[in-house]
Amino acid sequence: KDKKVVITGASSGIGELMAYEVAAKGGKPILLARSYDKLLKIAENISEQTGVTPLIFKLDVSDGDAVEKVFTTIKSSVGNVDILINNAGYARFELAHEATMETVESMFKVNVFGSIACTQAVLENMLTEDHGHIIFIASQAGKLATPKSSVYSATKHALLGFANSLRMELANTGIKVSTVNPGPIRTEFFRIADKTGSYEKNVEKFMLDPKVVAMKTIGLIENPKRELNLPRWMGIGTKLYQL
Numbered sequence: 001k002d003k004k005v006v007i008t009g010a011s012s013g014i015g016e017l018m019a020y021e022v023a024a025k026g027g028k029p030i031l032l033a034r035s036y037d038k039l040l041k042i043a044e045n046i047s048e049q050t051g052v053t054p055l056i057f058k059l060d061v062s063d064g065d066a067v068e069k070v071f072t073t074i075k076s077s078v079g080n081v082d083i084l085i086n087n088a089g090y091a092r093f094e095l096a097h098e099a100t101m102e103t104v105e106s107m108f109k110v111n112v113f114g115s116i117a118c119t120q121a122v123l124e125n126m127l128t129e130d131h132g133h134i135i136f137i138a139s140q141a142g143k144l145a146t147p148k149s150s151v152y153s154a155t156k157h158a159l160l161g162f163a164n165s166l167r168m169e170l171a172n173t174g175i176k177v178s179t180v181n182p183g184p185i186r187t188e189f190f191r192i193a194d195k196t197g198s199y200e201k202n203v204e205k206f207m208l209d210p211k212v213v214a215m216k217t218i219g220l221i222e223n224p225k226r227e228l229n230l231p232r233w234m235g236i237g238t239k240l241y242q243l
């Protein structure tokens, strides 16, 4: 309650749903994404439904200078944040030899560098206060791999490496670090990742309900865990997908 929670990639999917969940629990959502119009609409709806008015900022997390500016503005508007959820991310599913270096760099810039930049932007204040919680939305693709996801999988492996090392560095502080590793979730993600729709069709029966993923992730704030593995994926029975 009353916690200030920054969520990156809050304009759709689980980021948007986590924003509702935070507000419903009496926290203050601070929502970041490139699509400002979507954030405006989401903030309006949240305000109507819960009476909590989220703060919203337009941000491309792959722009390091913009990240610094937005977090400075957040601090001057509401003070130090309690929780950062590094959720902004995307994939392009294609064969390794088909991925251009432009795609490779762009995916790393958003999924990895963006999360690192946002983390650095809150860390100093968290260390001063000896208080905070940083949650990384990684993926089962950061632990396992499937064909056509080599670059995406590499970004999520990198993100987990960063988070796991950070957790060790912060072990004797009041700052917690959690990672969330979901399997496929029913969001816009697949339409961006694979315009042909074939990947989505393949994993259709293993899809997680985004509301459940959002609820479980926000649950980490009250009951922190190092790692939240939301059911394992492909090739494992659908039964495991009942959360």
Ligand code: NJP
Residues within 6 Å of the ligand: 008, 009, 010, 011, 012, 013, 014, 015, 032, 033, 034, 035, 036, 059, 060, 061, 062, 087, 088, 089, 090, 091, 110, 137, 138, 139, 140, 141, 181, 182, 183, 184, 185, 186, 187, 188, 189, 190, 192
């Ligand atoms: O996807 P989607 P999800 N700067 O597409 C934002 C991971 N995950 O909710 O900027 C800032 O609905 C984008 O906003 P906008 C996945 O890797 C997913 O499923 O306005 N924000 C939007 O709000 C990702 O890390 C699955 O376009 C940027 C949001 O990111 C997280 O879950 C499985 C941005 C994406 O919302 C949320 O994805 C899994 C940028 N440069 C992990 N680029 C899955 N869905 O199957 C994008 O294991 N965003």
